[in-house]
Amino acid sequence: MRDAFHEELDQISDKLVEMSRLTGSAVSRATTALLDADLTLAESVIEADEAIDQMRRELDDTAIDLLARQQPVATDLRMVVTAMRMSADLERMGDLARHIAKVARLRYPDSTIPPTLRATITEMGHAAEKIVAQAGSIIAGKDVSAAVALETQDDEMDALHRQVFEHLLGGHWDAGIQAAVDVTLVGRYYERFADHAVSVSRRVIYLVTGEWAQDGAEIPGIDPGDDD
Amino acid sequence: MRDAFHEELDQISDKLVEMSRLTGSAVSRATTALLDADLTLAESVIEADEAIDQMRRELDDTAIDLLARQQPVATDLRMVVTAMRMSADLERMGDLARHIAKVARLRYPDSTIPPTLRATITEMGHAAEKIVAQAGSIIAGKDVSAAVALETQDDEMDALHRQVFEHLLGGHWDAGIQAAVDVTLVGRYYERFADHAVSVSRRVIYLVTGEWAQDGAEIPGIDPGDDD
DSSP states (O other): OHHHHHHHHHHHHHHHHHHHHHHHHHHHHHHHHHHHTOHHHHHHHHHHHHHHHHHHHHHHHHHHHHHHHHOOOHHHHHHHHHHHHHHHHHHHHHHHHHHHHHHHHHHTTSOOSOGGGHHHHHHHHHHHHHHHHHHHHHHHHTOHHHHHHHHHHHHHHHHHHHHHHHHHHSSOOOSHHHHHHHHHHHHHHHHHHHHHHHHHHHHHHHHHHOOOSSTTOOOTTTSGGGOO | OHHHHHHHHHHHHHHHHHHHHHHHHHHHHHHHHHHHTOHHHHHHHHHHHHHHHHHHHHHHHHHHHHHHHHOOOHHHHHHHHHHHHHHHHHHHHHHHHHHHHHHHHHHTTSOOSOHHHHHHHHHHHHHHHHHHHHHHHHHHHTOHHHHHHHHHHHHHHHHHHHHHHHHHHSSOOOSHHHHHHHHHHHHHHHHHHHHHHHHHHHHHHHHHHOOOSSTTOOOTTTSGGGOO
16 A cells, blocks of 8 residues: 555655656746747747646646545655645646747747847856756756755746846837836846746655755745745 | 535635625725735734635635535536635735735835825725625625626726836936836736736626536636736
8 A cells, every 4th residue: 555655656646756757848938039039939839738637637637636546644744735836836837938928929020138238148048957957957856955955946937037128127228118018028028937936846845855945834034925 | 415515615606705895895905005004904904814814715615615525516516626826826816915005014114106106006906806706796796797797897006007117208207216116016916906807707697597608718818817
């Protein structure tokens, strides 16, 4: 009984890793679509999000089925519930990548990113790819020390997000209101993407150690609920 | 055994109603703080969010405890899992109200909302209050027809959100870049707030009827994942 349970839990974990791979690919392609004003690429990102949503539904069905059949208690129960929360985070990350792609599509054939911000947005795209790749490795390896280190990665994203605001509000913005609105939203999408990746990796720490700073609590300053 | 289970489920439902009351109060006060540049009020909203977070933690602990002790299956199991998802939506709505209050605090003693947009933002605040109040009633009364009607409410918020963009991008914006950035973010916070309220009410439909458009799926165009 126990073995079957943990085998199924491993399958759920594999699916979470696969979801992280798909969201990483989505955010990478969305960034390119945005910077290159590539309509085909933007549309492929928008379309591919359904596969991530579908994977989340399957994962949650498996988890609920596992709860019903195996009736886990204590740590095992919390593991299954936590896996469902991770799938929600990853699905949302896919949505955010799709949002970035939608901005690219909306402004096609223009690129809405002014030349002075291209480097920063490129870096935000890289930071997003890196953080979700690391989150995937952390899930796969149940790697607590890497999960702790991931928070530094989020600091990098926050710093880039601040750069965007400094640029917008520094008094030299000459790209117009529409670009300001787009850049504000895109900046937030990247930041939220990274927040959810941190949330995923925090949940791995919880799964492995059973410890959360406060039981069941989100960590102030890191969790998606504390993103400004 | 069954009766104890449903009694406890009722207690969870009561807590969800209370959370909806608190988030409604938060978004109402945040709107006033934003429009009146009221620092004290803004800070009280920011501070009060911890109570909502705490309530979510308690609710989730109760739910997990219930799963462990009662080992529900089938519909009962899905009810508990769904309640946890609703608490996550409501907690996030509290966060969004806090974000609005933070914009008010950041710009104090100024109000960042230009006179030409005050009416629209006032209406967005009212729409947010109304939709969460309705979501609370829907949870309390397990009212499926009201849940279906709630989607109209979200259309109202979407229309207001479009008004904000039309105002920003109509070529007559003279309130500067900072106000444009603030208004873009604030508009998104209200929109997301309403999205999560719709999600809560959708979950009530699911709880009562056991039917989701696609089992376990979010509904395209309505769920928080499809907010643009």
